[in-house]
Amino acid sequence: MIRITVALLIVCAAAAVAALAPDLRIVAVLVGGLAAVLVSATGAPDDRSHSPQPAAAATPVSEQAVIDAIAEPVLLVVDGRVRIANAAARALLGGHVIGEDVRLAIRHPAAAERLGAGGADGATELIGLGGRDQRVEMQVATIAPGRRLVHLIDRTTSHAAERARVDFVANSSHELRTPLAAIIGFIETLDDEKAGADAEVRNRFLSVMMKEARRMQRLIDDLISLSRIEAEKYRLPEMPVALGRLVEEVAADLRDSDEAARADLTLDLAPDVPMVAGDAAQLAQVLHNLVGNALKYGKRGTPVTIALRRDGDTLIRLSVTDQGEGIAAEHLPRLTERFYRVDPGRSRAQGGTGLGLAIVKHIVERHRGRLDIASAPGVGTTVSILLPPAAHPAILPTAAPDAVTIVSPN
Numbered sequence: 001m002i003r004i005t006v007a008l009l010i011v012c013a014a015a016a017v018a019a020l021a022p023d024l025r026i027v028a029v030l031v032g033g034l035a036a037v038l039v040s041a042t043g044a045p046d047d048r049s050h051s052p053q054p055a056a057a058a059t060p061v062s063e064q065a066v067i068d069a070i071a072e073p074v075l076l077v078v079d080g081r082v083r084i085a086n087a088a089a090r091a092l093l094g095g096h097v098i099g100e101d102v103r104l105a106i107r108h109p110a111a112a113e114r115l116g117a118g119g120a121d122g123a124t125e126l127i128g129l130g131g132r133d134q135r136v137e138m139q140v141a142t143i144a145p146g147r148r149l150v151h152l153i154d155r156t157t158s159h160a161a162e163r164a165r166v167d168f169v170a171n172s173s174h175e176l177r178t179p180l181a182a183i184i185g186f187i188e189t190l191d192d193e194k195a196g197a198d199a200e201v202r203n204r205f206l207s208v209m210m211k212e213a214r215r216m217q218r219l220i221d222d223l224i225s226l227s228r229i230e231a232e233k234y235r236l237p238e239m240p241v242a243l244g245r246l247v248e249e250v251a252a253d254l255r256d257s258d259e260a261a262r263a264d265l266t267l268d269l270a271p272d273v274p275m276v277a278g279d280a281a282q283l284a285q286v287l288h289n290l291v292g293n294a295l296k297y298g299k300r301g302t303p304v305t306i307a308l309r310r311d312g313d314t315l316i317r318l319s320v321t322d323q324g325e326g327i328a329a330e331h332l333p334r335l336t337e338r339f340y341r342v343d344p345g346r347s348r349a350q351g352g353t354g355l356g357l358a359i360v361k362h363i364v365e366r367h368r369g370r371l372d373i374a375s376a377p378g379v380g381t382t383v384s385i386l387l388p389p390a391a392h393p394a395i396l397p398t399a400a401p402d403a404v405t406i407v408s409p410n
């Protein structure tokens with residue numbers, strides 16, 4: 001009875017640790033699990049007669065079974081040697097680790113001290129374990145004299161996400177500060193009586209200030225779009241959208257407002273294309289961004305074609321093709337990164353924010369679609385989005401980072 005009470009207390013303590021410190025959850029689960037092993041394996045018959053247990057609770061559970069049930073790599077180390085390594089640990093470190101000195105099994109300079117005799121329990125970051133860019137957090141906990149659990153948590157993705165967030169904040173601030181600094185500089189100059197009094201200088205400065213203010217406005221609009229799209233990322237758009245009609249509306253808008261669009265924009269719309277389940281405003285934004293890029297980076301006087309057609313039985317392909325300079329192969333994989341530009345000076349001079357394709361990618365992912373970028377230097381670029389028709393919303397089930405396909409002839 002006492003043993004059961006002690007074990008229950010351990011399980012409760014483990015649950016409390018799990019609630020308070022999410023990072024220690026696995027260790028808490030393990031300690032709880034091992035306490036259960038202790039009860040089921042050693043509980044005396046007279047204990048059971050006083051408080052009958054359900055059959056399932058009395059089934060003995062081995063340490064091996066508890067550790068094997070955990071998806072992340074976990075090792076049980078007894079007197080400095082690996083006694084148990086679950087499948088994930090064997091996949092990461094190799095099947096040979098059983099019986100090895102744990103410092104050889106986890107061959108990493110930062111791990112050696114904590115894993116050695118007398119090493120303290122706690123967490124250590126291991127950079128490069130299992131791959132050059134891999135980041136693994138090693139948690140070591142003593143569970144009984146001479147017995148330690150080593151839990152290896154892959155932090156690569158969360159670290160990369162944190163890096164991307166920090167870079168994004170730094171880049172956004174930099175992009176906003178540049179036009180702001182120009183505007184403040186011109187205001188200060190105009191404030192000087194002599195420069196401000198000259199009508200020609202004043203008008204020239206005001207027009208530059210307006211250009212810079214508009215640049216800030218475009219950037220802020222794109223930043224707001226991006227955060228709205230990200231906030232809705234898991235809400236599947238549901239309204240039926242006729243892409244052919246949407247293309248015609250966007251083309252008419254562009255022809256009204258842009259001289260190059262009036263001259264170069266051509267449509268190639270197949271008649272039998274089914275509707276998609278989508279968000280019409282966001283799909284219009286995709287078209288504006290792609291056609292805007294084709295006009296900016298295409299060659300004046302050559303066609304920019306928006307084509308719409310079925311792609312096999314299950315997809316609809318909407319593509320924008322230009323006959324501009326194209327994009328060199330090494331840039332293609334990075335084009336959908338925020339603020340990535342092949343030629344920053346040219347992008348800025350054309351009013352680009354560096355966020356257009358990042359916005360397109362997020363919208364396409366929200367629609368469970370795919371983005372294809374195909375380009376050949378000297379020939380031109382085709383950017384396509386592939387969407388499932390409304391009747392088949394689950395054809396591309398997940399929005400994953402590999403939802404972008406890069407096609408380069410090189």
Ligand code: ADP
Pocket residue numbers: 289293294297298322324325326327335340341342343347348351352353354355356357358381
């Ligand atoms: P930007 O506002 O700079 O145009 P985007 O995210 O829309 O930002 O595009 C990123 C970069 O990709 C652009 O700066 C440009 O270098 C390149 N790019 C995009 N579309 C094309 C295209 N059709 N032809 C050539 N380069 C392109």
